Amino acid sequence: MLAHATAWLLLLSLSLQAAEGWTRFGPKPGGKSKIRIEGTSTIHDWQVESSLVGGTLEVGPNFPKNQGEVQPGKLDVRAEVFVPVSSLKSIKKDGTPYSTAMDDIMHEKLLKTQHPRIVYRLQELTLKGSGGAAGTYNAEAVGDLVVAGVTNRITMPVQVQVHPDNHLLISGEVGLKMTDFKIDPPAPKVALGLIKTGDEVKVLFQWEVFPR
Amino acid sequence: MSETERLLDWNRREFLRGSSLMALATLLGGVRLIRPEAAAAEPEPAPTEKVKVGLIGLGQWGRELLDQLLRLPQAEVAAICDNYPAMLRRSAKRVPDAMATEDYRALLENKEIPAVVVATPTHLHRDIVLAALEAGKHVYCEAPLAHTVEDARAIAQAALKHNRQVFQPGLQLRSDPQRHFLLPFVRSGALGRMAMARAQWNKKTSWRQTSPNPEREAAVNWRLARETSLGLLGEVGIHQIDQVSWFFGAMPTAVHAFGTVAFWRDGREVHDTVQAVVEYPEGLRLLYSATLANSFESEAEIYYGSDAAVMIRGSSAWMFKEADAPLLGWEVYARKDAFYKETGISLRADASKLRAQGDQAQAQAEATDPPVYFALQSFLRNCREVSSAVQDFVSLYGDSDPQALAEYLAKEVRRLPAADALDGYRATVLAIKASESATTGRPVSLPAELFELS
Numbered sequence: 001m002l003a004h005a006t007a008w009l010l011l012l013s014l015s016l017q018a019a020e021g022w023t024r025f026g027p028k029p030g031g032k033s034k035i036r037i038e039g040t041s042t043i044h045d046w047q048v049e050s051s052l053v054g055g056t057l058e059v060g061p062n063f064p065k066n067q068g069e070v071q072p073g074k075l076d077v078r079a080e081v082f083v084p085v086s087s088l089k090s091i092k093k094d095g096t097p098y099s100t101a102m103d104d105i106m107h108e109k110l111l112k113t114q115h116p117r118i119v120y121r122l123q124e125l126t127l128k129g130s131g132g133a134a135g136t137y138n139a140e141a142v143g144d145l146v147v148a149g150v151t152n153r154i155t156m157p158v159q160v161q162v163h164p165d166n167h168l169l170i171s172g173e174v175g176l177k178m179t180d181f182k183i184d185p186p187a188p189k190v191a192l193g194l195i196k197t198g199d200e201v202k203v204l205f206q207w208e209v210f211p212r
Numbered sequence: 213m214s215e216t217e218r219l220l221d222w223n224r225r226e227f228l229r230g231s232s233l234m235a236l237a238t239l240l241g242g243v244r245l246i247r248p249e250a251a252a253a254e255p256e257p258a259p260t261e262k263v264k265v266g267l268i269g270l271g272q273w274g275r276e277l278l279d280q281l282l283r284l285p286q287a288e289v290a291a292i293c294d295n296y297p298a299m300l301r302r303s304a305k306r307v308p309d310a311m312a313t314e315d316y317r318a319l320l321e322n323k324e325i326p327a328v329v330v331a332t333p334t335h336l337h338r339d340i341v342l343a344a345l346e347a348g349k350h351v352y353c354e355a356p357l358a359h360t361v362e363d364a365r366a367i368a369q370a371a372l373k374h375n376r377q378v379f380q381p382g383l384q385l386r387s388d389p390q391r392h393f394l395l396p397f398v399r400s401g402a403l404g405r406m407a408m409a410r411a412q413w414n415k416k417t418s419w420r421q422t423s424p425n426p427e428r429e430a431a432v433n434w435r436l437a438r439e440t441s442l443g444l445l446g447e448v449g450i451h452q453i454d455q456v457s458w459f460f461g462a463m464p465t466a467v468h469a470f471g472t473v474a475f476w477r478d479g480r481e482v483h484d485t486v487q488a489v490v491e492y493p494e495g496l497r498l499l500y501s502a503t504l505a506n507s508f509e510s511e512a513e514i515y516y517g518s519d520a521a522v523m524i525r526g527s528s529a530w531m532f533k534e535a536d537a538p539l540l541g542w543e544v545y546a547r548k549d550a551f552y553k554e555t556g557i558s559l560r561a562d563a564s565k566l567r568a569q570g571d572q573a574q575a576q577a578e579a580t581d582p583p584v585y586f587a588l589q590s591f592l593r594n595c596r597e598v599s600s601a602v603q604d605f606v607s608l609y610g611d612s613d614p615q616a617l618a619e620y621l622a623k624e625v626r627r628l629p630a631a632d633a634l635d636g637y638r639a640t641v642l643a644i645k646a647s648e649s650a651t652t653g654r655p656v657s658l659p660a661e662l663f664e665l666s
Contacts, residue, residue: 029609029616051624054608084604089626097626100593104260113261 021061022076025168025209027054032169032208035083040198046098048106050088053207055081055120057168064137065162070130075139079122081207085112109183111148119146123153135162141172147181171206263592266291266311266319266349268340269332270299271432272421273354277331278303280585286592293319296428316340320347327378327595329588330354333434334442338363345374350595352588354382355454356446356640364644368637368665375618376602378594381636384587385455387629390527390580394559398459403517404537406496409460411452411513413444413502418476419484436480438651443482444502445469445650446643452513453490453646454631454639456498459515463638463663464498466491469650475505488646522559527580530556590628601625638663 027033033053039046060076085107090098110118124142131138137160145154158172177199178185185197265287267278274294281287291311294300304312313319319328320343327350330340337358344351351371358364371379385391398406419436423429434440435447445453457463467490471483485505490498514523519537523530531543532554547558598621605620631639641662649656 027608029605029613029620051620052604052608084600084607086600087604087624089624100626100628103626 022058023063024212025057025059026212027208028210031210032206035088035203035205037088037201037203039201042194042196045093046090046102046197047093048088048090048103049095050083052084052087053081053205054083055079055207056212057081057170057207057209064127064160070127070137072127072129075125075127077122077125079120079125079143081120081122082117085110085116085118105186109148109178109186115146115149120144121146125158128157131159131161133161135164136160137162145176148183150181152176152180167208167210169206169208171204173202173204175200175202177201260285261596262286262288263327263595264288264290264325265592266293266322266325266328267303268293268316268319268328268330268344269336269354270294270296270303271331271333274299274331275303277329277584277588278306280582280588281329282306283581283585284589284592286589286596290325291319291322296431317343320344320349326350326599327592328352329591331382333431333440334447335359335363335434335440338366341367342370345370345377345379348374348377350378350591350598352380352382352591353636355384355636356442356450356643357381357636358640359440359442359446359644361641361644364637364640365665368633371633371636372665375621376598378591378598379633379636380587380591380594380630381633381639382584382587383451383454383631383635383639384583385451386458386631386635387587387590388527388583389586390524390529391455391458391583392629394522394524394529395459397559398515398522399461402520402531402540403515403522404519404534405517406460407516407518408496409456409498409513409515411449411456411498411500411511412509413448413452413511414507414509415504415511416507417504418478419504420476420478420480436482438481441482442643442647443471443650444484444486444504445471445488445500445646446640449486449488449500449502449646450639450643452511453488453498453500453642454635455513456490457492457639457642458635460492460496462493462496463660464490464492464642464658466655466657467642467646467649468655469646470653471650474503483650486650488650490642490646523556527582529559531559532556587630590630594625594627594630597625597627634665637665 034049034051035053036047036049056079058078062071062076064070088103088106088110090102090106092098120143122141122143126140128138128140130136139158139160140155141158142153142155144151154174154176156172156174158170161169161171163169178201179199185199187196263286265281267274267281267289270278270292271294278289278292281289289307289310291313292300292303292307293313293316294303295314297314300312300314304310311319311322319325328344329352330337330344331354332340334354334356335358337353341351341353353367356364357367419433421432423432430437435443441447467488469486469488471486473480473483474485476484485503486501488500490500492498510525512523512525514521518534520531520533523532530549530551533543543557549556549558601621601624602617605617609616642658645656645658645662
């Protein structure tokens, strides 16, 4: 067990020290990446999901490599993440498809044609401490989120998991308001305005990336 | 009865009907016979993204497809093609801005057009479909796929190989909302123990088209020649027989068909009247008949169970219960129609409309679109979904892992209901074998491997 742990720490260490101390990460097909947006309406809650979370992550020399090296403070990290708007689909609570008509409404509200991607550009990642489990760290991310062409700077807690095979899983959640991105919450005319979608949504994500 | 009393009475009846249907829906494991909440929550339609589509083959059925495409907000008919100039000119009047060509290859070279509908004579499908798939087009190919097993297999295998494109055979009933509503109802056991099915297609029409010269006569009347046509069983019966296979959830094990030229004795080779007995596992049989000599009772499919029969005619369906059948509950309040000495209980997918109208007489006038409309709607939507899914996937991971892309498309793409390449292949093979049986008069055994794409 000790030999196994030493081996992966060595591997991780060697890999992370490559390219002048910076290592580039990216997603792989079939990974655990997922983004989920949860919202409310006057009749029922709704949720949309996508398994396509793209982009690149680059970590520098001071990125934590194991539990013992945690040093709270700003980390050398660069990241740009995107989600194709057309890959977001409405689902029921049990995960089965909800409605293609709802998908169309959502895509229209997100201005899919003009802005086919939701983009997040990390500005700053600050390590807060260990996350409890081995190789897990808590951090605070500050970045620019671009939805429907409107940019807002957001701050959110994230959790970073460094896996033995050297890949990372970054997860977190944040509350947002549609109106902050100049999106009017949908209120179907067919329901005479009686059905209204709540302005506030919760975004949950996990992004699995592998060394390139 | 005063107006207020009448309204109160109506509300009570509607409430009872609603709650009973909800109870049935629960019993049937989620069949949405009534959907007041969903109807209220129906979102307003978003502006539709159009798909540029090319139509190849502008004969009688090709023009019907053109009509339906022009009705669909998702379609932009960007090109039309027929190798007969008069046909091309005729349809070009309907779509003056579309590219018009006599050569399908010119249409396929147009990179602006991602999807094509192939409605040429059956025996001409193979080359066009293979070239279209090779050109990267999504393909809707009319049923039957081909007039030989070899051609059908070639088409279906090419479709499976080009898995980042949509291939949809024109088995339009597979996209029909009414059939999708009835499928779980029939399979749920609501009819008791299934005993048999019967289907028919009766229409007095010669199938012969006028033509200016002998060459054109042979080309336009391809349905009347044995070497190019599968006859009534293949060109018409394929849809209804496939529907029965779909509803039974099984492929048949044997077919014995019969045919004759009963009325149109104009030198034609194909039968104008046919019957077929199609045998399914567990002793189930479909009795199929079709004629070009008489129109009485038109077309219908009937499923007979020990508790009830269900008759489907076009976009309507009724249930006829046996006297000793258990009470389902909801049927007490359902609309009923008289059929000679029988009473048919209406089975409808959009019960919410009936509630909204609150008038049985009005509800009887169902303004539904034909199955081919829904089939083309599914095709266009699925083209869009698959294209954008491929684009999204490649934008993340590149284009070097076709297996991963195939898995993503299979798992994540949200397709509207439609027949796929295997459905098309199986239905076509069955139609070919039924036609073969009608020609020889001998039964044809249908081993399971016949329906597999190796």
